[in-house]
Amino acid sequence: MWLMWGIGVAGYVLSVTNRTSLSAVGIDAQHRFDADASTLAMFAVLQLAVYGFMQLPVGVWLDKWGARPIMAIGMVLMAVGQVVMAFSPSVGVAIAARMLLGAGDAAIFPSVLRLVAVWFPAQRSSVMMQLTGICGQLGQVIALVPVPFLLHATSWEVTFGSLAGGAIVFSVLIAAAVRNHPAQMTEDVSVNTDTGAITVVTSQVDTRVGIRAAWEHPGTRLAFWTHFTTPFAGSAFLMLWGIPFLTAAEGFSIGQASAITSVFVGAGIVIGPIVGAFSARHPKRRSRFLVLPAVYAQIVVWGAVLLWPSPVPAWLLVLLMVALAMGGPASMVAFDFARAFNPAHRLSTATGITNVGGFLAGLLAILFIGIAMDVQGASRPELYTDTAFRWAFATQVPLWILGIAMIIRERAMIARRSG
Missing domain, CATH: 1.20.1250.20 (MFS general substrate transporter like domains)
Known part of the structure; x- marks a missing residue:
């Protein structure tokens, strides 16, 4: 139970780090891509737009395949987006990279919430959701402190390449260790241990x-x-x-x-x-x-x-x-x-x-x-x-x-x- 949640939340922390990885290096991005303020805003705007749009298909895929493959694929998409960002030759390609990252990021939080719903008693889901959200915000600290330090100590390519490497490592970890539901269950269901009620978890x-x-x-x-x-x-x-x-x-x-x-x-x-x-x-x-x-x-x-x-x-x-x-x-x-x-x-x-x-x-x-x-x-x-x-x-x-x-x-x- 806690292992599933721990891996899921660690993946969510990494996704928040990737999501906000431009937060402390926005000025560096403007210099690198010769971008004005509106163009810089489009990096985040289109990333968030893709994130929001992808909520519909992610829900469908979670119902069909469960959290493990969707989270793993999301990590791979974020990794590809960060690799493209690392070696992007132009602002247009860089914006496309952030959109790809947004698509991968969209898969993580809903998948973690599904793991919470399946692995924890139904009456604890509200508390676990708050705890998940709190822990996930640690990713912002990583984006605000180590990321700019690494950028100014090394290079743009090394920094965003490192973020991509972390996402790949987690995609492998999730694929190897995470399970969609407990072994005694045949499908993704939520159990209320007080009443014994069993409900099929739906994300679509x-x-x-x-x-x-x-x-x-x-x-x-x-x-x-x-x-x-x-x-x-x-x-x-x-x-x-x-x-x-x-x-x-x-x-x-x-x-x-x-x-x-x-x-x-x-x-x-x-x-x-x-x-x-x-x-x-x-x-x-x-x-x-x-x-x-x-x-x-x-x-x-x-x-x-x-x-x-x-x-x-x-x-x-x-x-x-x-x-x-x-x-x-x-x-x-x-x-x-x-x-x-x-x-x-x-x-x-x-x-x-x-x-x-x-x-x-x-x-x-x-x-x-x-x-x-x-x-x-x-x-x-x-x-x-x-x-x-x-x-x-x-x-x-x-x-x-x-x-x-x-x-x-x-x-x-x-x-x-x-x-």
């Missing part, structure tokens, strides 16, 4: 009737908008724009910037179990006392950072990392909403809809920031300014406003439907 999204039926329930829409609103600011900062902002605009060294952004992961590890415990004990208060406060905290601290006279003090940036870290655990509450408001046969579809929300908001935030930098004439690292970044980060505000409004609306509709 029903694209015919299921999507419409799931979306018609305000609980699914609440899940979607919760996942849309809570994590995108952290994703945009950690995946691409945080290190350039801290180094080129605020004057921190790459080591100092990595240390500041690493607080995001540490804070998430602390906040996650607290959110999970509160969510389990107060299921009817989650949106009011967990989700919306996490969003409000991000808005307030980001507002303080944007309005503070330059340079922004390190303590405020650390506080920003803590506020952004609240978004990750809060976003996991969205999947609890999806489970609570949908019957078992529609759960995978509702989960897929929910997952799309976070990645849609993330790619929009990343793209809007890149476009705003170009519009202000700050398209290249040597042209980055504190003022340009502040206006660019302000483009996140409409996404927050939209998300908050929709969360409040769907909460009210659920209350009316229940009453």
Whole structure:
């Protein structure tokens, strides 16, 4: 049980490392490919778009073949993407490499969640999901610290080639050690050890009737908008724009910037179990006392950072990392909403809809920031300014406003439907 989860989570850590491997070396990528800010944003935008698109076929393949082969193939795709990235001769090929990486990355997290559902008792799945998400974020620390150190100590080819090598090693480990289900089971099923109920685990999204039926329930829409609103600011900062902002605009060294952004992961590890415990004990208060406060905290601290006279003090940036870290655990509450408001046969579809929300908001935030930098004439690292970044980060505000409004609306509709 724990061996399956341990290998799966280690693979997820590696996938997060690969996903965010440009986070601390974005400026190096701009110099290497002679790219402006909007083009740099496209690296992450198209990667996330492919990730989101691949959720549908991944669900189908998981139901057909189980977690082991899908995870192994995902690792191979990520390895190929990183090899192409390592030796890419142009920005177009490099973007294609990130899209290939996104396709491989899309297979990992759903596969790990399937392993959790099959190998652990059903009543522990919520806690294990939170724990999986928390552990996975350690991959961001690897992307923020060892990756740039390796790049500046060796070369672009060695750095991304090393990431590819790690993915190949894990593809072999997964193929050799992971099992789709316990030996006493003949198929992927979830067992509730309290009641004895056995349920077939389904990952496939029903694209015919299921999507419409799931979306018609305000609980699914609440899940979607919760996942849309809570994590995108952290994703945009950690995946691409945080290190350039801290180094080129605020004057921190790459080591100092990595240390500041690493607080995001540490804070998430602390906040996650607290959110999970509160969510389990107060299921009817989650949106009011967990989700919306996490969003409000991000808005307030980001507002303080944007309005503070330059340079922004390190303590405020650390506080920003803590506020952004609240978004990750809060976003996991969205999947609890999806489970609570949908019957078992529609759960995978509702989960897929929910997952799309976070990645849609993330790619929009990343793209809007890149476009705003170009519009202000700050398209290249040597042209980055504190003022340009502040206006660019302000483009996140409409996404927050939209998300908050929709969360409040769907909460009210659920209350009316229940009453």
